[in-house]
Amino acid sequence: VIRAVYVVRSDASRVAELARAIAVEQTVESPDALIHPDIERRFVGRLVSIEPLPDGRFAVTLDYPPEAAIAPLPQLLNLVYGNVSLLRSVRLEDLAFCDAVLGQFRGPRFGIAGLRDLLGVRGRPLLGAVIKPRGTAVEELARMAGAFALGGGDLVKDDHNFVPAGIGQFRRHVTLCQEAVASANARTGRSCLYLCNLSAPAGEIGRYAECALAAGVRGVMLAPLALGLDTVRDVADTYPLVVLAHPTFSGALFQDSGHGIDAGVLLGTLFRMAGVDISIVPAAGGRLAATREECLRVVRRLRSPLGSLSPAWAAPAGGLRLDAVPDAVAEFGEDTVLLFGGALLTHGPDLERSTSTFLDVILRHARDHAAGPSRNAV
Amino acid sequence: VIRAVYVVRSDASRVAELARAIAVEQTVESPDALIHPDIERRFVGRLVSIEPLPDGRFAVTLDYPPEAAIAPLPQLLNLVYGNVSLLRSVRLEDLAFCDAVLGQFRGPRFGIAGLRDLLGVRGRPLLGAVIKPRGTAVEELARMAGAFALGGGDLVKDDHNFVPAGIGQFRRHVTLCQEAVASANARTGRSCLYLCNLSAPAGEIGRYAECALAAGVRGVMLAPLALGLDTVRDVADTYPLVVLAHPTFSGALFQDSGHGIDAGVLLGTLFRMAGVDISIVPAAGGRLAATREECLRVVRRLRSPLGSLSPAWAAPAGGLRLDAVPDAVAEFGEDTVLLFGGALLTHGPDLERSTSTFLDVILRHARDHAAGPSRNAV
Numbered sequence: 001v002i003r004a005v006y007v008v009r010s011d012a013s014r015v016a017e018l019a020r021a022i023a024v025e026q027t028v029e030s031p032d033a034l035i036h037p038d039i040e041r042r043f044v045g046r047l048v049s050i051e052p053l054p055d056g057r058f059a060v061t062l063d064y065p066p067e068a069a070i071a072p073l074p075q076l077l078n079l080v081y082g083n084v085s086l087l088r089s090v091r092l093e094d095l096a097f098c099d100a101v102l103g104q105f106r107g108p109r110f111g112i113a114g115l116r117d118l119l120g121v122r123g124r125p126l127l128g129a130v131i132k133p134r135g136t137a138v139e140e141l142a143r144m145a146g147a148f149a150l151g152g153g154d155l156v157k158d159d160h161n162f163v164p165a166g167i168g169q170f171r172r173h174v175t176l177c178q179e180a181v182a183s184a185n186a187r188t189g190r191s192c193l194y195l196c197n198l199s200a201p202a203g204e205i206g207r208y209a210e211c212a213l214a215a216g217v218r219g220v221m222l223a224p225l226a227l228g229l230d231t232v233r234d235v236a237d238t239y240p241l242v243v244l245a246h247p248t249f250s251g252a253l254f255q256d257s258g259h260g261i262d263a264g265v266l267l268g269t270l271f272r273m274a275g276v277d278i279s280i281v282p283a284a285g286g287r288l289a290a291t292r293e294e295c296l297r298v299v300r301r302l303r304s305p306l307g308s309l310s311p312a313w314a315a316p317a318g319g320l321r322l323d324a325v326p327d328a329v330a331e332f333g334e335d336t337v338l339l340f341g342g343a344l345l346t347h348g349p350d351l352e353r354s355t356s357t358f359l360d361v362i363l364r365h366a367r368d369h370a371a372g373p374s375r376n377a378v
Numbered sequence: 379v380i381r382a383v384y385v386v387r388s389d390a391s392r393v394a395e396l397a398r399a400i401a402v403e404q405t406v407e408s409p410d411a412l413i414h415p416d417i418e419r420r421f422v423g424r425l426v427s428i429e430p431l432p433d434g435r436f437a438v439t440l441d442y443p444p445e446a447a448i449a450p451l452p453q454l455l456n457l458v459y460g461n462v463s464l465l466r467s468v469r470l471e472d473l474a475f476c477d478a479v480l481g482q483f484r485g486p487r488f489g490i491a492g493l494r495d496l497l498g499v500r501g502r503p504l505l506g507a508v509i510k511p512r513g514t515a516v517e518e519l520a521r522m523a524g525a526f527a528l529g530g531g532d533l534v535k536d537d538h539n540f541v542p543a544g545i546g547q548f549r550r551h552v553t554l555c556q557e558a559v560a561s562a563n564a565r566t567g568r569s570c571l572y573l574c575n576l577s578a579p580a581g582e583i584g585r586y587a588e589c590a591l592a593a594g595v596r597g598v599m600l601a602p603l604a605l606g607l608d609t610v611r612d613v614a615d616t617y618p619l620v621v622l623a624h625p626t627f628s629g630a631l632f633q634d635s636g637h638g639i640d641a642g643v644l645l646g647t648l649f650r651m652a653g654v655d656i657s658i659v660p661a662a663g664g665r666l667a668a669t670r671e672e673c674l675r676v677v678r679r680l681r682s683p684l685g686s687l688s689p690a691w692a693a694p695a696g697g698l699r700l701d702a703v704p705d706a707v708a709e710f711g712e713d714t715v716l717l718f719g720g721a722l723l724t725h726g727p728d729l730e731r732s733t734s735t736f737l738d739v740i741l742r743h744a745r746d747h748a749a750g751p752s753r754n755a756v
Contacts, residue, residue: 025665028511029539031720039513043539067513068539072579074604075541078626082538082604085629086666086696133406135417135445160460161407161421161446163453201450202612206581226452226460228606234580248456251463256634282464287403289466318464342409 002069003096004045004080006060007053009089009258019047019060022090025083027068042067059093069101073230073274076101081261092261095269102307105233108277110242111310112303112335115277118218118242119154119191124366125329127152127359128315128339131177132159138173144351146180148344149192151355155278155337156181157221158197160246167204167211170196175215182216195219195244198235205231209239218242219277225249229274236275244278244315245271251282255289263294268301271312278313278337283328286319292331299332315339322347322361329365338362380447381474382423382458384438385431387467387636397425397438400468403461405446420445437471447479451608451652454479459639470639473647480685483611486655488620489688490681490713493655496596496620497532497569502744503707505530505737506693506717509555510537516551522729524558526722527570529733533656533715534559535599536575538624545582545589548574553593560594573597573622576613583609587617596620597655603627607652614653622656622693623649629660633667641672646679649690656691656715661706664697670709677710693717700725700739707743716740 010018023045028035035044045062052058068079084090108114116122129148131141145156158177164170174196181194198220200208205227212220219242222232226249236243247267254263271279281298282290299314315337316328328338340358347354388396401423406413413422423440430436446457462468486492494500507526509519523534536555542548552574559572576598578586583605590598597620600610604627614621625645632641641660649657659676660668677692693715694706706716718736725732 021665027539028513029537029719030511031724033724034511034720036513039511043511043513071541072577074579074601075539075577077604078538078577078601081630082601082626083666083696085627085633086625086660086668087629088633088667133408133412133417133421135406135414135421159407160456161405161453163449199450199453199456201452202606202608203584203616223452223456223460225463226455226606228580228604228609230580231606231609238581247464248460249463251465252459252631252638255463255466255637259633260630287399288461288464290464318461341407342412346409346411 001066001098002064002080002101003048004062004064004092005094006062006084007057007091007093008060009057012052015050015058015060019050019062022060022084023047023062026079027064029083041065066100070104073233077229089258091257091259092265094262095265097307099307102273102309105273105309106237106275107272107306107309108243108275108312109236109240110277111312113310115242115313119193121154123334123370125332125334125336125338125362126154126313127355127362128155128157128337129153129344129355130157130159130339130341132341132345134159134161138176142176142180145177145194146184147351148355149181149184149190150188151352152188152190152359153192153355155193155195157195157244160197160221160223160248162197163199167208170208171211171215174212174217178216193219193242195221195242197221199223199227202231205235206238209235209241213239213241219244221246223248224271224274225253229270232276233274242277243275245276245280247280247282251289262297264297264301268298269306272302272306272309276312278315280315280317280339282318283316283320283324285324286317288318290318296331299336303335311335313337317341322358325361326365329362329369334366334369379444379476380442380458380479381426382440382442382470383472384440384462385435385469385471386438387435390430393428393436393438397428397440400438400462401425401440404457405442407461419443444478448482451611455607467636469635469637470643472640473643475685477685480651480687483651483687484615484653485650485684485687486621486653486690487614487618488655489690491688493620493691497571499532501712501748503710503712503714503716503740504532504691505733505740506533506535506715507531507722507733508535508537508717508719510719510723512537512539516554519551520554520558523555523572524562525729526733527559527562527568528566529730530566530568530737531570531733533571533573535573535622538575538599538601538626540575541577545586548586549589549593552590552595556594571597571620573599573620575599577601577605580609583613584616587613587619591617591619597622599624601626602649602652603631607648610654611652620655621653622658623654624658625660629667640675642675642679646676647684650680650684650687654690656693658693658695658717660696661694661698661702663702664695666696668696674709681713689713691715695719700736703739704743707740707747712744712747
């Protein structure tokens with residue numbers, strides 16, 4: 001069973017009719033005359049409740065029966081928000097799953113505990129960075145990745161705009177960046193992780209993933225809304241790679257609060273089901289339009305119980321600045337990747353030293369936070 | 379070069395700053411201090427114009443230079459609407475491409491002319507139908523497909539909610555439906571086409587496509603927003619199949635007129651670049667929330683010049699009724715698939731006869747329309 005909550009705008013007198021229309025549209029999409037009792041029972045969404053909301057809208061809760069709910073991920077997306085996306089003012093606000101549905105998904109391969117094991121870092125948020133801008137020579141990008149690793153950083157990733165001109169350039173790029181980080185790790189004794197941007201034509205993603213693995217790369221960044229969420233699930237299921245999800249394109253689905261899918265459901269629950277270990281969350285107060293509440297909804301869903309699926313990391317990003325660290329640590333707790341782009345790269349002329357400075361701030365606030373009364377805000 | 383037009387909500391005093399922010403966010407996502415002149419020239423979007431609109435918003439036109447614009451489809455989606463999706467009130471309203479960008483895309487394999495050749499039907503809209511509801515025994519679905527073909531229908535497709543429990547059930551389903559249509563064609567001498575719903579886990583789509591081809595199937599339905607648009611492009615490029623796109627899930631991207639992507643750009647231009655031969659368009663006046671103007675924007679973009687890419691079919695659907703045929707023929711012209719679901723299946727007890735009735739209405743109005751003054755409304 002999948003329980004879905006839709007927030008709808010409707011006249012009170014017609015909301016029951018709309019709820020029934022959603023239950024049918026999403027499952028059998030047929031006039032009632034064609035829906036025999038056996039099909040009704042096996043496939044059509046069952047109305048659980050209709051609740052009026054303070055803002056005049058209604059929360060419609062439906063249960064989709066097992067035969068409809070147990071399906072590959074693309075068909076599951078179709079079930080929970082397919083054709084109703086083509087209505088107006090129907091927002092998917094919550095999803096919950098029975099174990100039989102969740103049992104089809106492996107979820108994060110590493111998750112919070114696995115990534116801590118890989119990095120050997122406990123009791124504090126992780127420090128992440130981006131090497132950019134696109135167009136910089138690969139030798140210089142690799143040097144930046146190495147400097148970051150020497151400065152004590154935990155994760156360094158490609159810019160999501162980086163797109164190689166074919167697999168030869170990809171191989172060279174990931175090899176040089178991985179070598180720079182590995183060589184820094186050999187000096188520091190730490191395990192900084194390099195994550196390459198895995199963006200390739202649909203039929204070639206596997207070949208690129210294998211190329212990255214062969215170069216020693218342990219993690220990849222994927223953009224679920226550009227590639228397709230099930231393509232991400234397939235990479236995560238197939239390869240022993242840490243999977244970081246980039247939210248590019250996804251705002252089209254949640255920036256309209258009257259329509260679309262709640263950011264927490266999308267970037268939290270659904271990404272985690274697809275096997276995402278780290279989900280980049282647009283950070284409030286940065287360049288992007290996220291609110292604090294929206295960000296927290298994603299963070300909660302990355303960590304809250306979801307069958308036997310591992311909890312995953314949130315990585316607030318998008319114009320994150322050093323002076324935002326205290327609030328971020330207080331709000332999101334220690335199981336967070338603080339992901340810096342421009343703020344770290346422009347902090348000073350020496351990236352290794354800038355990284356040390358950023359890490360010190362994180363360490364200091366993680367200690368303060370651990371000592372304080374509310375150890376885990378979320 | 380890709381020319382993108384964004385409609386934005388902004389104070390007049392800050393719109394130039396927002397335009398620059400978009401140009402940078404979409405390409406190099408870095409503070410100005412990191413953007414060397416060479417990178418600026420090669421990658422950053424160039425401001426073409428900012429025009430005030432009657433509703434108080436602004437149209438911002440940017441040109442993305444060739445090195446940014448020539449990219450695989452997922453990265454192209456990222457370029458034109460990636461991170462700005464995470465801002466508020468930025469809508470992608472128009473896209474135009476230079477030949478070098480379009481030259482990377484094959485576009486529709488069949489398109490309007492190729493599908494007419496396959497079907498042997500000229501000078502009128504096509505009659506399409508859906509076999510459903512889900513849960514009906516496959517023998518009965520196959521019988522429906524055969525009756526439709528006997529009645530003179532042109533295209534019959536699976537319901538997009540149909541999802542087989544593994545490839546064995548898929549093979550049986552497509553084999554029986556294809557055989558029913560082929561056997562009807564043998565009797566009528568016509569070439570009705572059966573399109574199966576191709577929805578499978580990301581790593582198995584090719585295997586399902588080959589299974590369908592082996593069963594004699596000539597066309598498939600794919601859901602670009604559930605599977606990933608580049609997965610559709612990959613199927614369209616790889617297999618000699620007619621590709622019909624279902625708009626499920628896509629409304630999340632265009633139902634908010636202040637944000638997201640124009641329906642014409644998405645279901646028209648981008649789907650066509652991905653190789654879609656027939657794009658289902660939510661029809662105004664049906665169950666879905668489409669307006670007439672929105673529907674026409676998609677239709678226009680499926681047919682208007684786009685490099686050397688073939689024009690593609692629009693298939694208005696979603697509660698289309700028989701009495702809507704005259705308007706649909708007048709508005710959309712002859713190169714349209716009129717796709718009926720429930721209206722055809724509930725028209726009477728004999729689907730073959732109902733199909734004949736529907737075809738007669740189409741034939742009559744196509745003749746009236748051809749005789750009238752405005753042969754092609756679009």
